[in-house]
Amino acid sequence: MNNRICMIIILAAVVLGACSCTPPRKEESPLEAKIKRFAPAVITGDTSKLSSGDRQALRKLIEAASVMDTLYLRQVWSGNEALRAHLAADTTAEGRQLLRYFDINMSPWSSLDHNAPFIDGIPPKPPQANYYPADMTKIEFSNWLETLPEPAMTQATGFFTTIRRNAAGSLTTVPYSIEYRDLLEPAAVLLREAAALTDNTSLRRYLTLRADAFLSNDYYESDVAWMDLDSPIDVTIGPYEVYMDELFNYKAAFEAYITLRSNEETAKLVKFSRELQGVENSLPIEPRYRNPRLGGMAPIRVVDEVATGGEARAGVQTAAFNLPNDEKVTQEKGSKRVMLRNVQKAKFQDILVPIADRVVDHVQRRLIAFDPFFTHILAHELMHGLGPHAITLNGKATTVRQAMKELGSAIEEAKADISGLFVLQLLVDRGVVDRSMEQPMYATFLAGIFRSVRFGINEAHGRGMALQFNYLMDERAILFDEKGGTFRVDFDRIKPAVTKLTGEIMTLQARGDYEGARNMLEKLAVMRPQMRTALDKLAGIPVDIAPSFPLVAR
């Protein structure tokens, strides 16, 4: 609209008492609305303390991570690589948006919408991914499997093979090292180059062995080396998670996390680890249920992500992971937990803070901060290792996990959360953690409840959170303000309530009391009206982040 016509309209509007001059707001397209659920977040780390060799190695590793992108695209669906190339060539506004959303999902299927396709003409997401022939059924695979001798059977159901058809049309097993040779060879070269540049022995060892694995298809030694990795640059690269194989959960998808170790948080973990036996001895349960001698704890690494590749880039961003999955390695070496601090921080700022602005009391909102948020996550992880695990039930030795059956995860997650608060309070009282953390940790925990429950109470974390929320409401440790529709913590009541709930959950676990756990979950792990109303107020707040990595030159 030009200015003259606009002036006339304004004059007319003044006369008529309304102005229609401002251009009408462009309607948001359904695709834009989908993209907006992911808040753009800059994810990076401080490379200034790295040695010059490590800095050069980092560049090679970031390149290797991008090879994992191509590998993963190919694993998702046979048409995926060509589709992305097609979208990248489309320079229209709509084409750019489609590419943007494709890159968020690394496929034409929207992970937040039950994998519905968002591009016209795309078939439903194949449950067999591109690991098996598109026309293969589960029955055909199982029948074929029965005809195989033992080593071939293990290969066919292994993590690192695809299933293809030979010239005669029958099924055959192909190792990743052959199936993906065109990409694994250059990836191996990059890992070897990085290995030659770094001055850290454990990193050099892992990278060298992983490069070998890409070509030999034997990942065992490199998985063991990953467990022993202790380096300023922390790397996880290769085929790992099996979720995408919806037929059998056999086949592993390629991914990469290129990260930098957080020295500050690592020091905090060391400090906490020294207190653990003292904490166990003070748990609010009968002394006979306490473990007088805690064994070695599973290692935890706190890192900042600087680049990812493959499955790690797709959909909802991982904030922490436990690897490896190969039981041969975990039985001998255990597993390692890696926590991605800067990813947690981005989620905190872009999701938790806006949630708190709508549902937490306006005074207590100011107490919400990242440090207590992350410290509680660390405490949560450490508390998984404390409390009852090996128990005696009807005179027989068993475990809490076995006794609690399908209720085990929700109860264990609730335990780790609530006893995480218990332990932090204990450490505040003992002068290990600064008292300035006290009120912020409770207020931040309150806001975090809504973030977890928002994903639903059918999953273990959300269910465990609903349990804690309703328990604390019943104890009047969390209060609801009818007028403002917000929640706040009663700082006097919350301490005894946290101790009481920690004791109740751990006692159920110590007794292997399945019925008691079921009663508790039935009564408390529910969505009450006040929570429902609060969640309704959270519409429009991003669900996750879409990271950009400044260290990655794309």
Ligand code: ZN
């Ligand atoms: Zn947990």
